[in-house]
Amino acid sequence: MAIGKNEIAILNKKIPAKIEEIEIHSLLFWVENPRVNSSIKQLGEKNIEDKDIENILRNEEHVKELYQEIKKHGGLIDEILVKGNIVLEGNSRLCAYRMLYEKAEQSNDEDEMLKWSYIRAKKIPDDTTDEEIFTILGTWHIKGKKQWDTFEKAAYLKKMRDSLGYSSTKIAEIIGESKSLVDSTIKAHDLMVNNQIYDLSKYSYFIEMVKNKNINTEQEKDDQTFNKIIKAIKNSKFNRAEEIRDLPKVLSDKVAKRTFFDEDIKFNEALDIAMDRHPELAGALYNMLKKTSARLSKIEASELEKIKDEILKDTNKKDIIRRFQKEVKKFCKNLGIQE
Numbered sequence: 203m204a205i206g207k208n209e210i211a212i213l214n215k216k217i218p219a220k221i222e223e224i225e226i227h228s229l230l231f232w233v234e235n236p237r238v239n240s241s242i243k244q245l246g247e248k249n250i251e252d253k254d255i256e257n258i259l260r261n262e263e264h265v266k267e268l269y270q271e272i273k274k275h276g277g278l279i280d281e282i283l284v285k286g287n288i289v290l291e292g293n294s295r296l297c298a299y300r301m302l303y304e305k306a307e308q309s310n311d312e313d314e315m316l317k318w319s320y321i322r323a324k325k326i327p328d329d330t331t332d333e334e335i336f337t338i339l340g341t342w343h344i345k346g347k348k349q350w351d352t353f354e355k356a357a358y359l360k361k362m363r364d365s366l367g368y369s370s371t372k373i374a375e376i377i378g379e380s381k382s383l384v385d386s387t388i389k390a391h392d393l394m395v396n397n398q399i400y401d402l403s404k405y406s407y408f409i410e411m412v413k414n415k416n417i418n419t420e421q422e423k424d425d426q427t428f429n430k431i432i433k434a435i436k437n438s439k440f441n442r443a444e445e446i447r448d449l450p451k452v453l454s455d456k457v458a459k460r461t462f463f464d465e466d467i468k469f470n471e472a473l474d475i476a477m478d479r480h481p482e483l484a485g486a487l488y489n490m491l492k493k494t495s496a497r498l499s500k501i502e503a504s505e506l507e508k509i510k511d512e513i514l515k516d517t518n519k520k521d522i523i524r525r526f527q528k529e530v531k532k533f534c535k536n537l538g539i540q541e
Contacts, residue, residue, distance in 0.1 A: 208324060212337050217330060221281060223320040226300055229284065231255040231293045235339075239357055259297040269298040281322040283338070285330055289323075291339060296321060336362055340377055353405040356391035359384055386412045397432050406443035407435045416450035427453070430463045440469045451483045452476050 208219040230252050233239060259265050272278065272295065282292025289296050299321050306314030340358060359377070362368045370388075374381045390408035394400075411417055411431055421427040431449070439462070440446060452458045452469070455476040462472035482489040501509075513520035534540075 210324075210326065210338060212334055215334070217326055217334060217338075219324045219326050222323050222325050224284065224323045224325070225319060226296060226303060226321050229287050229289050229296055229321070229323075231259075231296065232288045232290050234361065235290065235293050239354075255293075256297055256300060259294060260301060262294070265294045265297050265301075268294050269301050272298050273302060276317075278322050281324045284323045284325045285335070286328055290326075290335055291342065292323075333366055336366060337376065352387075352409065353391065353394070353402045356387045356405065360388045360391050363388060393428065393432065397436075399432075399436065404435060407440060407446060408432075410443050410446040411449075414447065414450065417446075417453070420450070420453050434463065434469070439467075445469050445473075448473055451480075454483070455479055 208221055210217045210219055233250055233255070278295060280292075282295055283290045299318050303315060303318040306318055336358070340362070359373055362373050362376075363370070368376075370381045370384045374384045377384075386409060389412045390405060393408050393412070394405060411428070417427065417431070431446075434440065449469070452462050452472045452475075457479060458472045458476035461467060461475055462469065477483045482492040513523060
């Protein structure tokens with residue numbers, strides 16, 4: 203039942219759209235929708251039927267909340283997006299409508315059944331291209347207000363690259379982000395999927411891992427580093443994703459690293475071991491003192507002679523060294539450290 207016309211402006215083109223009320227059981231969920239796709243990955247099956255998707259969505263917390271919200275308002279605030287009989291955007295809302303219809307049917311309430319039988323939809327032409335669809339969804343859910351969760355966004359970016367053949371540079375341009383962020387986002391997604399981790403709350407751990415330059419350096423030295431970290435994530439050795447930012451401190455100490463990866467301890471315990479063995483890891487002061495000491499210990503005779511010549515000609519340089527000597531003596535005296 204058509205009730206209005208509309209247009210979607212995308213890629214310098216206006217795509218005509220009709221606003222219709224569509225019977226809910228005539229529609230199908232879109233397997234390729236990032237939110238749906240992330241929900242069904244845990245099944246590990248290739249042939250997913252519409253009822254399978256609905257059963258999974260019914261158990262999602264955001265769908266249960268949406269059910270209550272739609273019931274409270276008596277309908278939709280935003281219509282769903284449909285091509286043919288496939289729901290490109292609004293799969294969760296369709297599921298909520300079916301749940302409301304089922305509830306009314308169980309109560310034998312014909313008025314309520316009629317109310318939830320049809321859902322308001324924005325229907326686009328059958329010849330709308332995949333490129334146009336992906337761009338529409340990206341504009342709404344990555345650059346717009348109704349953002350997907352981080353894993354769902356990652357799945358979308360991966361499909362832009364694999365299905366449409368877009369380069370990371372092109373994707374970054376479309377979504378208004380950096381190329382490095384696009385690459386890291388897709389890499390984190392692939393590591394999760396390849397390691398069969400379907401707890402979407404773990405995605406933040408993976409993005410922290412792949413974005414960390416020091417961890418990537420360790421991976422270049424030892425190609426098992428990522429695998430060891432992923433195993434630690436699987437075994438819940440981290441209390442929160444932010445801890446991975448401190449992981450290079452553990453990786454820099456052989457004892458802490460071996461203990462963390464090979465024994466049954468949490469990350470915070472391994473970090474304590476690393477800091478006990480290397481106080482410079484605990485704060486900037488100790489780190490600076492260690493670096494300064496190391497630099498001074500490596501000064502050779504030829505460099506010393508050069509410095510001597512410099513301070514004879516430049517009193518400012520000489521004053522800097524005198525001030526350094528004075529402050530070191532005072533610092534050690536105040537700490538009760540004698541020569």
